[in-house]
Amino acid sequence: MAVLKVxxxxxxxxxxxxxxxxxxxxxASQSLKNIRSVYVQDQSASVKNNEVTEFRVNLKVTFEIE
Incomplete structure (x- = not known):
């Protein structure tokens, strides 16, 4: 039985x-093993001088605990 953490x-x-x-x-893969999936929970963008300067994501990362 696998145990997963988010x-x-x-x-x-x-x-x-x-x-x-x-x-x-x-x-995340540099410090986590067995990443199974990611869920993009939220997206946003930073705007400066009427132009998008940065895209941002908030993710939920699911990985298996050994």
């Missing part, structure tokens, strides 16, 4: 929400 992670990117998600998974 943590919340925030990430940002100047490119896209997808890039912010990939960065979060890459960084």
């Amino acid at each position: 943590i919340e992670v925030l990430s940002s990117s100047e490119k896209s929400w997808e890039d912010a998600t990939r960065k979060a998974v890459a960084k």
Whole structure:
């Protein structure tokens, strides 16, 4: 029987929400093993001088506990 844990992670990117998600998974995988899935809970963007300057995501990362 597998036991899973969920943590919340925030990430940002100047490119896209997808890039912010990939960065979060890459960084989380440096300290977490067996990541099973991510759920994008929330998306937002920072605006400066009428232009989007940063894409932000709030993720729930699910991983298996050994």
